[in-house]
Amino acid sequence: MTKEYFSHKHLLGIQGLHPPEIQEILDLSDRYVEQNRGGDKKQSSLRGRTVINLFYESSTRTRTSFELAGKRLGADVINMQVSASSVNKGETLIDTAMTLNAMHADILCVRHPDSGAVKLLSQKVNCAVINGGDGSHEHPTQALLDALTIRRRKGRLGGLTVAICGDVLHSRVARSNIYLLNTMGARVRLVAPRTLLPAQAQRLGVEVFHDMREGLADCDVVMMLRVQNERMKGSFIPSIREYFRFFGLDYEKLACAKPDAMVMHPGPMNRGVEIDSDLADDVERSVIREQVEMGVAVRMACFDILARNLAGA
Numbered sequence: 001m002t003k004e005y006f007s008h009k010h011l012l013g014i015q016g017l018h019p020p021e022i023q024e025i026l027d028l029s030d031r032y033v034e035q036n037r038g039g040d041k042k043q044s045s046l047r048g049r050t051v052i053n054l055f056y057e058s059s060t061r062t063r064t065s066f067e068l069a070g071k072r073l074g075a076d077v078i079n080m081q082v083s084a085s086s087v088n089k090g091e092t093l094i095d096t097a098m099t100l101n102a103m104h105a106d107i108l109c110v111r112h113p114d115s116g117a118v119k120l121l122s123q124k125v126n127c128a129v130i131n132g133g134d135g136s137h138e139h140p141t142q143a144l145l146d147a148l149t150i151r152r153r154k155g156r157l158g159g160l161t162v163a164i165c166g167d168v169l170h171s172r173v174a175r176s177n178i179y180l181l182n183t184m185g186a187r188v189r190l191v192a193p194r195t196l197l198p199a200q201a202q203r204l205g206v207e208v209f210h211d212m213r214e215g216l217a218d219c220d221v222v223m224m225l226r227v228q229n230e231r232m233k234g235s236f237i238p239s240i241r242e243y244f245r246f247f248g249l250d251y252e253k254l255a256c257a258k259p260d261a262m263v264m265h266p267g268p269m270n271r272g273v274e275i276d277s278d279l280a281d282d283v284e285r286s287v288i289r290e291q292v293e294m295g296v297a298v299r300m301a302c303f304d305i306l307a308r309n310l311a312g313a
């Protein structure tokens with residue numbers, strides 16, 4: 001019997017997790033990758049459990065993969081249509097969550113535009129809560145699936161140099177990845193215009209670059225970020241054309257990284273803005289589709305572990 005390390009009730013963020021906890025989730029995810037590639041994808045470890053997706057922001061990958069993950073483990077999965085719910089009549093996040101809690105949900109997967117909203121909610125309910133992305137704070141399952149993708153390709157996380165490029169300021173994906181990669185012993189570089197970096201970014205334990213060619217030099221992994229127009233109030237970039245010229249990833253800039261450097265993007269992509277369209281589709285360099293595949297396995301592993309912790313509580 002393997003020792004279990006992740007004993008938390010919720011998965012709200014990567015910050016504060018220890019290497020064995022992250023490793024446990026990744027190891028279990030590896031097993032689910034193999035199961036998902038086999039003929040019989042379904043099992044019953046979450047039979048009798050109820051998973052509810054409560055997404056206050058749009059999502060394709062995260063919401064769908066939470067749903068698929070729950071169904072593959074035998075749970076009953078409900079997708080709340082926030083736009084067609086009593087949220088429209090003014091019901092608050094907390095009242096909505098407490099209503100779902102009263103129906104004996106076991107796991108709530110929540111995405112919300114406000115940083116900290118998911119943690120607040122977790123303090124009001126009995127069930128386990130997974131953060132599916134809160135404002136520009138954290139997106140823990142994205143960082144876990146990114147780590148799984150890297151580890152399967154490179155065989156390790158420790159010692160790798162990872163460049164996270166683009167709109168870091170608004171990115172919960174960047175924050176969760178910085179925490180995870182630092183915890184697991186990778187070297188993290190941020191490559192971005194000054195307008196798209198948080199104040200005192202160096203305090204996150206990263207190296208900061210404002211030039212793509214310098215920031216990508218000898219990197220093992222190049223992680224591009226979406227330009228998040230919906231979170232920008234005011235002008236952060238001069239024009240799309242200028243942004244792509246200086247900060248968009250194309251073959252010429254990628255040539256500065258190691259010859260076997262892998263290209264990542266959490267999706268959805270702005271093709272021709274932060275990444276060249278041909279490069280994004282180039283399976284010799286880009287692992288973007290693999291990231292989506294890993295998302296299902298990672299979310300199955302998170303459900304599995306949190307359900308076991310609920311049973312042991």
Ligand code: CP
Pocket residue numbers: 058059060061062063133142266267268
């Ligand atoms: N990467 C990510 O969170 O994608 P979605 O917004 O489609 O869930």
